[in-house]
Amino acid sequence: MCLFFGERAAIELSRRRQGGLRRRHAQQRRWQQHPGRRRRRQRARDQGSRLHHHARRFGRSQGRQADRREQAAEGRRARDPAPAKPKPGRAVSPNGLLGEAFTIPAATDKLPDFAGLTATKAFIANGLDAAATAPIAGLPKSVAAPVALRFTGSVNVITAGEYKLCAKTDDGSQLYIEDTLIVDNDGVKTEATEVCELVSLDPGEYKLELRTFHTSAPIVVGLAWAEGKDGTPAAIPLKNLYKPEGADARAKAGK
Structure with missing residues:
Protein backbone atom coordinates (compact mmCIF):
# COMPACT_ATOMS: atom_id res chain seq x y z
CA MET A 1 0.00 0.00 0.00
CA ARG A 79 55.30 71.66 -58.16
CA ASP A 80 57.58 73.06 -55.45
CA PRO A 81 60.86 71.15 -55.34
CA ALA A 82 62.75 71.04 -52.05
CA PRO A 83 65.19 73.96 -51.58
CA ALA A 84 68.80 73.22 -52.25
CA LYS A 85 70.93 72.51 -49.22
CA PRO A 86 73.31 75.37 -48.36
CA LYS A 87 76.90 74.76 -49.26
CA PRO A 88 79.19 74.33 -46.28
CA GLY A 89 81.40 77.32 -45.59
CA ARG A 90 83.33 79.09 -42.89
CA ALA A 91 81.44 81.00 -40.24
CA VAL A 92 81.91 84.77 -40.46
CA SER A 93 83.56 86.19 -37.33
CA PRO A 94 82.22 89.46 -35.89
CA ASN A 95 85.71 90.41 -34.69
CA GLY A 96 88.07 92.80 -36.44
CA LEU A 97 87.94 96.31 -37.87
CA LEU A 98 86.91 97.69 -41.25
CA GLY A 99 89.95 99.07 -43.04
CA GLU A 100 89.79 101.61 -45.89
CA ALA A 101 92.64 102.81 -48.09
CA PHE A 102 92.78 106.27 -49.73
CA THR A 103 95.25 107.59 -52.29
CA ILE A 104 97.23 110.70 -51.13
CA PRO A 105 100.10 112.78 -52.57
CA ALA A 106 103.63 111.72 -51.60
CA ALA A 107 104.24 115.23 -50.17
CA THR A 108 101.48 114.88 -47.55
CA ASP A 109 102.72 116.06 -44.16
CA LYS A 110 99.60 115.62 -42.00
CA LEU A 111 96.38 113.66 -41.88
CA PRO A 112 94.10 114.55 -44.81
CA ASP A 113 90.42 115.45 -44.60
CA PHE A 114 88.86 112.00 -45.07
CA ALA A 115 85.46 113.53 -45.82
CA GLY A 116 86.82 114.69 -49.18
CA LEU A 117 88.43 111.36 -50.09
CA THR A 118 87.02 108.23 -51.79
CA ALA A 119 88.19 104.81 -50.62
CA THR A 120 90.05 102.82 -53.25
CA LYS A 121 90.09 99.62 -51.23
CA ALA A 122 88.15 98.12 -48.32
CA PHE A 123 89.30 95.15 -46.23
CA ILE A 124 88.98 93.54 -42.81
CA ALA A 125 91.87 94.15 -40.40
CA ASN A 126 92.22 91.24 -38.01
CA GLY A 127 94.46 93.08 -35.60
CA LEU A 128 96.77 96.10 -35.39
CA ASP A 129 100.04 95.09 -33.76
CA ALA A 130 103.06 97.31 -34.46
CA ALA A 131 105.40 94.65 -33.02
CA ALA A 132 104.26 91.97 -35.49
CA THR A 133 106.06 91.13 -38.73
CA ALA A 134 102.89 92.20 -40.59
CA PRO A 135 101.52 95.03 -38.39
CA ILE A 136 98.18 95.14 -40.23
CA ALA A 137 96.75 91.61 -40.44
CA GLY A 138 94.59 91.46 -43.57
CA LEU A 139 96.14 94.42 -45.43
CA PRO A 140 95.88 93.68 -49.21
CA LYS A 141 99.21 93.49 -51.05
CA SER A 142 97.93 96.06 -53.53
CA VAL A 143 97.84 98.74 -50.82
CA ALA A 144 101.14 100.64 -50.81
CA ALA A 145 102.49 104.06 -49.76
CA PRO A 146 101.73 106.87 -50.20
CA VAL A 147 98.38 106.00 -48.65
CA ALA A 148 95.99 107.10 -45.92
CA LEU A 149 94.19 104.44 -43.89
CA ARG A 150 91.08 104.55 -41.74
CA PHE A 151 90.03 101.79 -39.34
CA THR A 152 86.50 101.78 -37.88
CA GLY A 153 84.58 99.52 -35.53
CA SER A 154 84.21 99.25 -31.79
CA VAL A 155 86.21 98.15 -28.76
CA ASN A 156 84.65 96.14 -25.95
CA VAL A 157 85.69 97.01 -22.38
CA ILE A 158 85.05 94.28 -19.80
CA THR A 159 86.31 95.87 -16.59
CA ALA A 160 85.77 99.44 -15.46
CA GLY A 161 88.89 101.49 -14.75
CA GLU A 162 91.56 103.75 -16.18
CA TYR A 163 93.03 102.61 -19.50
CA LYS A 164 96.11 103.78 -21.32
CA LEU A 165 95.21 103.93 -25.03
CA CYS A 166 98.11 104.08 -27.48
CA ALA A 167 98.55 104.66 -31.22
CA LYS A 168 101.90 103.76 -32.82
CA THR A 169 102.37 104.66 -36.48
CA ASP A 170 104.78 105.73 -39.18
CA ASP A 171 103.75 108.41 -40.23
CA GLY A 172 100.97 110.26 -38.36
CA SER A 173 97.75 109.03 -36.68
CA GLN A 174 94.76 110.03 -34.57
CA LEU A 175 92.58 107.83 -32.37
CA TYR A 176 88.92 108.69 -31.75
CA ILE A 177 86.63 107.06 -29.15
CA GLU A 178 82.93 107.87 -29.52
CA ASP A 179 83.90 110.60 -32.04
CA THR A 180 86.15 112.28 -29.45
CA LEU A 181 89.85 112.73 -30.23
CA ILE A 182 91.80 110.78 -27.58
CA VAL A 183 95.30 110.31 -29.06
CA ASP A 184 96.87 112.85 -31.43
CA ASN A 185 100.01 111.46 -33.07
CA ASP A 186 99.88 113.48 -36.30
CA GLY A 187 102.79 114.55 -38.53
CA VAL A 188 105.56 112.97 -40.59
CA LYS A 189 107.81 110.56 -38.66
CA THR A 190 111.25 109.21 -39.39
CA GLU A 191 110.31 106.02 -37.53
CA ALA A 192 107.26 104.50 -35.87
CA THR A 193 106.31 106.61 -32.84
CA GLU A 194 103.87 105.70 -30.06
CA VAL A 195 101.70 108.23 -28.20
CA CYS A 196 99.43 107.20 -25.27
CA GLU A 197 96.65 108.92 -23.32
CA LEU A 198 94.90 107.88 -20.10
CA VAL A 199 91.09 107.60 -20.16
CA SER A 200 88.50 106.29 -17.69
CA LEU A 201 86.14 103.69 -19.21
CA ASP A 202 83.13 101.82 -17.86
CA PRO A 203 82.25 98.31 -19.09
CA GLY A 204 80.66 98.41 -22.52
CA GLU A 205 81.28 98.74 -26.24
CA TYR A 206 82.75 101.99 -27.57
CA LYS A 207 82.84 103.30 -31.11
CA LEU A 208 86.43 103.42 -32.36
CA GLU A 209 88.15 105.14 -35.29
CA LEU A 210 91.86 105.22 -36.07
CA ARG A 211 93.15 107.47 -38.88
CA THR A 212 96.69 107.14 -40.26
CA PHE A 213 98.78 108.23 -43.23
CA HIS A 214 102.01 106.86 -44.69
CA THR A 215 104.16 108.66 -47.25
CA SER A 216 106.66 105.82 -47.59
CA ALA A 217 107.17 102.21 -46.62
CA PRO A 218 107.02 100.45 -44.29
CA ILE A 219 103.37 100.90 -43.29
CA VAL A 220 103.36 100.49 -39.50
CA VAL A 221 100.13 100.74 -37.48
CA GLY A 222 99.71 99.70 -33.85
CA LEU A 223 96.69 99.99 -31.52
CA ALA A 224 97.45 99.10 -27.89
CA TRP A 225 96.09 99.49 -24.37
CA ALA A 226 97.02 98.87 -20.74
CA GLU A 227 95.11 99.00 -17.46
CA GLY A 228 96.28 101.90 -15.30
CA LYS A 229 98.88 104.57 -15.99
CA ASP A 230 101.75 102.26 -15.04
CA GLY A 231 100.64 99.32 -17.21
CA THR A 232 102.69 98.13 -20.17
CA PRO A 233 100.72 98.63 -23.41
CA ALA A 234 99.98 95.55 -25.48
CA ALA A 235 98.07 95.18 -28.75
CA ILE A 236 94.29 95.20 -28.18
CA PRO A 237 93.18 91.56 -28.61
CA LEU A 238 91.11 90.71 -31.66
CA LYS A 239 88.33 89.36 -29.40
CA ASN A 240 87.80 92.91 -28.07
CA LEU A 241 87.49 94.51 -31.51
CA TYR A 242 84.23 94.38 -33.47
CA LYS A 243 83.48 95.22 -37.08
CA PRO A 244 80.82 97.82 -37.94
CA GLU A 245 77.60 96.81 -39.65
CA GLY A 246 78.05 96.00 -43.35
CA ALA A 247 81.84 95.65 -43.07
CA ASP A 248 81.98 92.16 -44.60
CA ALA A 249 79.88 93.19 -47.60
CA ARG A 250 82.12 96.19 -48.25
CA ALA A 251 85.25 94.09 -47.91
CA LYS A 252 83.83 91.51 -50.30
CA ALA A 253 83.04 94.26 -52.82
CA GLY A 254 86.55 95.67 -52.28
CA LYS A 255 85.36 99.26 -51.75
Whole structure:
Protein backbone atom coordinates (compact mmCIF):
# COMPACT_ATOMS: atom_id res chain seq x y z
CA MET A 1 0.00 0.00 0.00
CA CYS A 2 2.76 2.37 0.86
CA LEU A 3 4.62 1.58 -2.35
CA PHE A 4 1.52 2.27 -4.40
CA PHE A 5 1.02 5.59 -2.68
CA GLY A 6 4.61 6.53 -3.43
CA GLU A 7 4.28 5.70 -7.09
CA ARG A 8 1.10 7.75 -7.43
CA ALA A 9 2.75 10.67 -5.66
CA ALA A 10 5.70 10.57 -8.02
CA ILE A 11 3.44 10.47 -11.06
CA GLU A 12 1.45 13.43 -9.72
CA LEU A 13 4.61 15.47 -9.17
CA SER A 14 5.79 14.70 -12.70
CA ARG A 15 2.47 15.83 -14.14
CA ARG A 16 2.64 19.07 -12.18
CA ARG A 17 6.18 19.80 -13.41
CA GLN A 18 5.16 19.18 -17.00
CA GLY A 19 2.10 21.40 -16.60
CA GLY A 20 4.24 24.18 -15.13
CA LEU A 21 6.70 23.91 -18.01
CA ARG A 22 3.87 24.09 -20.52
CA ARG A 23 2.45 27.16 -18.85
CA ARG A 24 5.86 28.90 -18.81
CA HIS A 25 6.43 28.08 -22.49
CA ALA A 26 3.01 29.46 -23.36
CA GLN A 27 3.74 32.64 -21.43
CA GLN A 28 7.07 33.08 -23.22
CA ARG A 29 5.39 32.63 -26.62
CA ARG A 30 2.70 35.16 -25.75
CA TRP A 31 5.39 37.65 -24.53
CA GLN A 32 7.50 37.19 -27.67
CA GLN A 33 4.46 37.47 -29.98
CA HIS A 34 3.21 40.71 -28.37
CA PRO A 35 2.98 43.38 -31.16
CA GLY A 36 4.75 46.07 -29.16
CA ARG A 37 7.68 43.82 -28.34
CA ARG A 38 8.00 42.67 -31.94
CA ARG A 39 8.16 46.29 -33.10
CA ARG A 40 10.82 47.11 -30.51
CA ARG A 41 12.92 44.13 -31.55
CA GLN A 42 12.59 45.11 -35.20
CA ARG A 43 13.60 48.72 -34.44
CA ALA A 44 16.65 47.50 -32.53
CA ARG A 45 17.66 45.31 -35.46
CA ASP A 46 17.12 48.18 -37.92
CA GLN A 47 19.07 50.61 -35.77
CA GLY A 48 21.98 48.21 -35.47
CA SER A 49 21.97 47.75 -39.23
CA ARG A 50 21.95 51.53 -39.80
CA LEU A 51 24.81 52.07 -37.32
CA HIS A 52 26.85 49.40 -39.04
CA HIS A 53 26.08 50.99 -42.43
CA HIS A 54 27.08 54.48 -41.19
CA ALA A 55 30.29 53.14 -39.69
CA ARG A 56 31.21 51.54 -43.00
CA ARG A 57 30.39 54.76 -44.88
CA PHE A 58 32.39 56.85 -42.38
CA GLY A 59 35.41 54.56 -42.75
CA ARG A 60 35.25 54.77 -46.54
CA SER A 61 34.89 58.58 -46.35
CA GLN A 62 37.91 58.90 -44.07
CA GLY A 63 39.95 56.72 -46.40
CA ARG A 64 38.98 58.80 -49.43
CA GLN A 65 39.91 62.04 -47.60
CA ALA A 66 43.32 60.61 -46.64
CA ASP A 67 43.90 59.60 -50.27
CA ARG A 68 42.99 63.12 -51.46
CA ARG A 69 45.34 64.71 -48.92
CA GLU A 70 48.20 62.46 -50.01
CA GLN A 71 47.56 63.25 -53.69
CA ALA A 72 47.53 66.99 -52.94
CA ALA A 73 50.80 66.69 -51.01
CA GLU A 74 52.42 64.81 -53.91
CA GLY A 75 51.23 67.54 -56.28
CA ARG A 76 52.79 70.25 -54.11
CA ARG A 77 56.06 68.35 -53.88
CA ALA A 78 56.17 67.98 -57.65
CA ARG A 79 55.30 71.66 -58.16
CA ASP A 80 57.58 73.06 -55.45
CA PRO A 81 60.86 71.15 -55.34
CA ALA A 82 62.75 71.04 -52.05
CA PRO A 83 65.19 73.96 -51.58
CA ALA A 84 68.80 73.22 -52.25
CA LYS A 85 70.93 72.51 -49.22
CA PRO A 86 73.31 75.37 -48.36
CA LYS A 87 76.90 74.76 -49.26
CA PRO A 88 79.19 74.33 -46.28
CA GLY A 89 81.40 77.32 -45.59
CA ARG A 90 83.33 79.09 -42.89
CA ALA A 91 81.44 81.00 -40.24
CA VAL A 92 81.91 84.77 -40.46
CA SER A 93 83.56 86.19 -37.33
CA PRO A 94 82.22 89.46 -35.89
CA ASN A 95 85.71 90.41 -34.69
CA GLY A 96 88.07 92.80 -36.44
CA LEU A 97 87.94 96.31 -37.87
CA LEU A 98 86.91 97.69 -41.25
CA GLY A 99 89.95 99.07 -43.04
CA GLU A 100 89.79 101.61 -45.89
CA ALA A 101 92.64 102.81 -48.09
CA PHE A 102 92.78 106.27 -49.73
CA THR A 103 95.25 107.59 -52.29
CA ILE A 104 97.23 110.70 -51.13
CA PRO A 105 100.10 112.78 -52.57
CA ALA A 106 103.63 111.72 -51.60
CA ALA A 107 104.24 115.23 -50.17
CA THR A 108 101.48 114.88 -47.55
CA ASP A 109 102.72 116.06 -44.16
CA LYS A 110 99.60 115.62 -42.00
CA LEU A 111 96.38 113.66 -41.88
CA PRO A 112 94.10 114.55 -44.81
CA ASP A 113 90.42 115.45 -44.60
CA PHE A 114 88.86 112.00 -45.07
CA ALA A 115 85.46 113.53 -45.82
CA GLY A 116 86.82 114.69 -49.18
CA LEU A 117 88.43 111.36 -50.09
CA THR A 118 87.02 108.23 -51.79
CA ALA A 119 88.19 104.81 -50.62
CA THR A 120 90.05 102.82 -53.25
CA LYS A 121 90.09 99.62 -51.23
CA ALA A 122 88.15 98.12 -48.32
CA PHE A 123 89.30 95.15 -46.23
CA ILE A 124 88.98 93.54 -42.81
CA ALA A 125 91.87 94.15 -40.40
CA ASN A 126 92.22 91.24 -38.01
CA GLY A 127 94.46 93.08 -35.60
CA LEU A 128 96.77 96.10 -35.39
CA ASP A 129 100.04 95.09 -33.76
CA ALA A 130 103.06 97.31 -34.46
CA ALA A 131 105.40 94.65 -33.02
CA ALA A 132 104.26 91.97 -35.49
CA THR A 133 106.06 91.13 -38.73
CA ALA A 134 102.89 92.20 -40.59
CA PRO A 135 101.52 95.03 -38.39
CA ILE A 136 98.18 95.14 -40.23
CA ALA A 137 96.75 91.61 -40.44
CA GLY A 138 94.59 91.46 -43.57
CA LEU A 139 96.14 94.42 -45.43
CA PRO A 140 95.88 93.68 -49.21
CA LYS A 141 99.21 93.49 -51.05
CA SER A 142 97.93 96.06 -53.53
CA VAL A 143 97.84 98.74 -50.82
CA ALA A 144 101.14 100.64 -50.81
CA ALA A 145 102.49 104.06 -49.76
CA PRO A 146 101.73 106.87 -50.20
CA VAL A 147 98.38 106.00 -48.65
CA ALA A 148 95.99 107.10 -45.92
CA LEU A 149 94.19 104.44 -43.89
CA ARG A 150 91.08 104.55 -41.74
CA PHE A 151 90.03 101.79 -39.34
CA THR A 152 86.50 101.78 -37.88
CA GLY A 153 84.58 99.52 -35.53
CA SER A 154 84.21 99.25 -31.79
CA VAL A 155 86.21 98.15 -28.76
CA ASN A 156 84.65 96.14 -25.95
CA VAL A 157 85.69 97.01 -22.38
CA ILE A 158 85.05 94.28 -19.80
CA THR A 159 86.31 95.87 -16.59
CA ALA A 160 85.77 99.44 -15.46
CA GLY A 161 88.89 101.49 -14.75
CA GLU A 162 91.56 103.75 -16.18
CA TYR A 163 93.03 102.61 -19.50
CA LYS A 164 96.11 103.78 -21.32
CA LEU A 165 95.21 103.93 -25.03
CA CYS A 166 98.11 104.08 -27.48
CA ALA A 167 98.55 104.66 -31.22
CA LYS A 168 101.90 103.76 -32.82
CA THR A 169 102.37 104.66 -36.48
CA ASP A 170 104.78 105.73 -39.18
CA ASP A 171 103.75 108.41 -40.23
CA GLY A 172 100.97 110.26 -38.36
CA SER A 173 97.75 109.03 -36.68
CA GLN A 174 94.76 110.03 -34.57
CA LEU A 175 92.58 107.83 -32.37
CA TYR A 176 88.92 108.69 -31.75
CA ILE A 177 86.63 107.06 -29.15
CA GLU A 178 82.93 107.87 -29.52
CA ASP A 179 83.90 110.60 -32.04
CA THR A 180 86.15 112.28 -29.45
CA LEU A 181 89.85 112.73 -30.23
CA ILE A 182 91.80 110.78 -27.58
CA VAL A 183 95.30 110.31 -29.06
CA ASP A 184 96.87 112.85 -31.43
CA ASN A 185 100.01 111.46 -33.07
CA ASP A 186 99.88 113.48 -36.30
CA GLY A 187 102.79 114.55 -38.53
CA VAL A 188 105.56 112.97 -40.59
CA LYS A 189 107.81 110.56 -38.66
CA THR A 190 111.25 109.21 -39.39
CA GLU A 191 110.31 106.02 -37.53
CA ALA A 192 107.26 104.50 -35.87
CA THR A 193 106.31 106.61 -32.84
CA GLU A 194 103.87 105.70 -30.06
CA VAL A 195 101.70 108.23 -28.20
CA CYS A 196 99.43 107.20 -25.27
CA GLU A 197 96.65 108.92 -23.32
CA LEU A 198 94.90 107.88 -20.10
CA VAL A 199 91.09 107.60 -20.16
CA SER A 200 88.50 106.29 -17.69
CA LEU A 201 86.14 103.69 -19.21
CA ASP A 202 83.13 101.82 -17.86
CA PRO A 203 82.25 98.31 -19.09
CA GLY A 204 80.66 98.41 -22.52
CA GLU A 205 81.28 98.74 -26.24
CA TYR A 206 82.75 101.99 -27.57
CA LYS A 207 82.84 103.30 -31.11
CA LEU A 208 86.43 103.42 -32.36
CA GLU A 209 88.15 105.14 -35.29
CA LEU A 210 91.86 105.22 -36.07
CA ARG A 211 93.15 107.47 -38.88
CA THR A 212 96.69 107.14 -40.26
CA PHE A 213 98.78 108.23 -43.23
CA HIS A 214 102.01 106.86 -44.69
CA THR A 215 104.16 108.66 -47.25
CA SER A 216 106.66 105.82 -47.59
CA ALA A 217 107.17 102.21 -46.62
CA PRO A 218 107.02 100.45 -44.29
CA ILE A 219 103.37 100.90 -43.29
CA VAL A 220 103.36 100.49 -39.50
CA VAL A 221 100.13 100.74 -37.48
CA GLY A 222 99.71 99.70 -33.85
CA LEU A 223 96.69 99.99 -31.52
CA ALA A 224 97.45 99.10 -27.89
CA TRP A 225 96.09 99.49 -24.37
CA ALA A 226 97.02 98.87 -20.74
CA GLU A 227 95.11 99.00 -17.46
CA GLY A 228 96.28 101.90 -15.30
CA LYS A 229 98.88 104.57 -15.99
CA ASP A 230 101.75 102.26 -15.04
CA GLY A 231 100.64 99.32 -17.21
CA THR A 232 102.69 98.13 -20.17
CA PRO A 233 100.72 98.63 -23.41
CA ALA A 234 99.98 95.55 -25.48
CA ALA A 235 98.07 95.18 -28.75
CA ILE A 236 94.29 95.20 -28.18
CA PRO A 237 93.18 91.56 -28.61
CA LEU A 238 91.11 90.71 -31.66
CA LYS A 239 88.33 89.36 -29.40
CA ASN A 240 87.80 92.91 -28.07
CA LEU A 241 87.49 94.51 -31.51
CA TYR A 242 84.23 94.38 -33.47
CA LYS A 243 83.48 95.22 -37.08
CA PRO A 244 80.82 97.82 -37.94
CA GLU A 245 77.60 96.81 -39.65
CA GLY A 246 78.05 96.00 -43.35
CA ALA A 247 81.84 95.65 -43.07
CA ASP A 248 81.98 92.16 -44.60
CA ALA A 249 79.88 93.19 -47.60
CA ARG A 250 82.12 96.19 -48.25
CA ALA A 251 85.25 94.09 -47.91
CA LYS A 252 83.83 91.51 -50.30
CA ALA A 253 83.04 94.26 -52.82
CA GLY A 254 86.55 95.67 -52.28
CA LYS A 255 85.36 99.26 -51.75
